[in-house]
Amino acid sequence: MSAPRDAPNGIGKAMKHLDLDGHDLPPSPTPSTPTNGRKYALATELVYTESNDQFNSSSTPIYQSATFKGGPGQEYDYTRSGNPTRTHLERHLAKIMNANRALVVSSGMGALDVITRILKPGDEVVTGDDLYGGTNRLLTYLKNNNDIKVHHVDTTKLASVKAAVNDKTTMVLLETPTNPLIKIVDIAGIAAAAHEANPKAIVAVDNTMLSPYLQNPLDLGADVVYESGTKYLSGHHDVMAGVIGINDASLGEKFFFMINSTGCGLAPFDSWLLLRGIKTLAVRIEKQQTSSQAVAEFLENHGFKVRYPGLKSHPQYALHWSQARGAGAVLSFETGSVALSERIVESTNLWGISVSFGCVNSLISMPCRMSHASIDPATRKERELPEDIIRLCVGIEDLNDLIDDLSQALVRAGAVRLTEGGFEALSSGETRGESGKTTQVVDEP
Numbered sequence: 001m002s003a004p005r006d007a008p009n010g011i012g013k014a015m016k017h018l019d020l021d022g023h024d025l026p027p028s029p030t031p032s033t034p035t036n037g038r039k040y041a042l043a044t045e046l047v048y049t050e051s052n053d054q055f056n057s058s059s060t061p062i063y064q065s066a067t068f069k070g071g072p073g074q075e076y077d078y079t080r081s082g083n084p085t086r087t088h089l090e091r092h093l094a095k096i097m098n099a100n101r102a103l104v105v106s107s108g109m110g111a112l113d114v115i116t117r118i119l120k121p122g123d124e125v126v127t128g129d130d131l132y133g134g135t136n137r138l139l140t141y142l143k144n145n146n147d148i149k150v151h152h153v154d155t156t157k158l159a160s161v162k163a164a165v166n167d168k169t170t171m172v173l174l175e176t177p178t179n180p181l182i183k184i185v186d187i188a189g190i191a192a193a194a195h196e197a198n199p200k201a202i203v204a205v206d207n208t209m210l211s212p213y214l215q216n217p218l219d220l221g222a223d224v225v226y227e228s229g230t231k232y233l234s235g236h237h238d239v240m241a242g243v244i245g246i247n248d249a250s251l252g253e254k255f256f257f258m259i260n261s262t263g264c265g266l267a268p269f270d271s272w273l274l275l276r277g278i279k280t281l282a283v284r285i286e287k288q289q290t291s292s293q294a295v296a297e298f299l300e301n302h303g304f305k306v307r308y309p310g311l312k313s314h315p316q317y318a319l320h321w322s323q324a325r326g327a328g329a330v331l332s333f334e335t336g337s338v339a340l341s342e343r344i345v346e347s348t349n350l351w352g353i354s355v356s357f358g359c360v361n362s363l364i365s366m367p368c369r370m371s372h373a374s375i376d377p378a379t380r381k382e383r384e385l386p387e388d389i390i391r392l393c394v395g396i397e398d399l400n401d402l403i404d405d406l407s408q409a410l411v412r413a414g415a416v417r418l419t420e421g422g423f424e425a426l427s428s429g430e431t432r433g434e435s436g437k438t439t440q441v442v443d444e445p
């Protein structure tokens with residue numbers, strides 16, 4: 001790559017870099033100079049990248065090279081420490097995440113691992129009671145093995161968070177909307193409370209459910225934003241990636257130190273795939289959330305308890321819209337019966353039964369059996385995660401096809417009663433059966 005030394009993104013500008021113990025480090029390839037100056041609207045910026053090679057290629061080249069010839073002082077020497085394709089992606093991400101610096105690693109969990117490696121024995125973490133299963137698993141590991149105290153509280157209640165944070169709170173870790181209960185947490189309110197309790201506390205927000213197209217936690221007072229690039233940013237379920245955005249230069253250097261030391265930086269080809277995916281983020285999300293709204297209304301109008309921040313019935317509708325620009329494309333609903341939920345999921349044809357979300361294909365899943373199965377049943381119960389909950393992740397297919405397929409699944413599973421005008425949900429306690437038959441639903445004990 002031939003980025004000029006004085007390029008506006010700051011590539012190559014001399015900076016002071018410290019390792020975790022404060023020792024000088026050579027400059028890392030993506031300095032912490034502000035990169036978020038946007039010229040255009042976000043949808044344009046997603047597509048717009050400066051050419052970064054000598055031939056002005058339209059698509060960023062994939063520098064599929066582990067090493068770079070030269071000697072001391074050159075910008076790149078080894079891909080674990082830095083790679084031009086990865087740098088290009090990081091500069092692009094910093095711009096769209098409203099961050100001074102972005103870093104990319106091999107998965108969303110890899111991103112959380114990098115972030116939580118700054119915790120030391122005795123540190124305290126305050127987090128939510130509805131979290132992605134993998135996040136819960138990593139936090140539980142840290143609690144059991146690294147003497148980190150992890151407090152799970154209802155982060156939808158600012159008072160509960162205020163009661164949990166204190167001067168020993170090193171990190172506050174939030175999801176909003178949460179996965180899978182689609183709860184909304186007040187990022188600005190919690191960030192202020194955490195920083196008041198301990199000015200050094202790091203507030204990290206998992207932005208996977210919305211992506212930077214719909215929400216920018218750093219603008220709301222968070223110190224770190226991270227997300228699984230496996231989801232909306234890439235959009236096609238063909239790459240695993242994790243993204244971290246920060247404004248604070250020394251925090252950025254600590255995270256870079258971890259990435260270089262552990263070797264979890266995103267590979268060149270995967271960086272290229274993520275760059276390609278980001279270009280269509282706006283059109284995908286716009287289409288996905290328009291369809292999600294229709295699917296959510298369809299289910300709600302047929303008597304289901306639906307969790308989606310695009311619905312006025314969402315208890316934190318106003319809060320969500322005060323901090324996000326859209327409702328996203330993940331929703332969940334309850335049926336009142338695990339067996340019924342299983343039948344609905346298994347009766348779909350177009351909706352793929354799969355973990356994950358953010359892909360162009362629509363997916364259906366039962367979180368307690370799939371994405372959140374690593375949370376033990378007793379904890380799921382304690383945290384009021386309904387076993388029957390069905391999660392829908394809406395893709396870009398034709399909306400009528402999606403609703404038709406869902407309708408036939410609801411009918412086949414016996415979740416609704418056929419009426420003259422269509423169908424309606426059965427009231428709780430009514431016998432639910434396959435269409436035409438009467439079958440008593442018996443949930444396992």
Ligand SMILES: Cc1ncc(COP(=O)(O)O)c(C=O)c1O
Nearest residue numbers: 107108109132179208228230241
């Ligand atoms: C909210 C959330 N955060 C983080 C992750 C982890 O991302 P990845 O699968 O890319 O490691 C996931 C899903 O896996 C997720 O749903």
Ligand SMILES: N[C@@H](CCSC[C@H](N)C(=O)O)C(=O)O
Nearest residue numbers: 132134355356357370371374
């Ligand atoms: N077997 C995996 C499950 C991944 S779940 C992926 C995604 N975050 C989702 O919510 O669907 C694991 O144990 O991590």
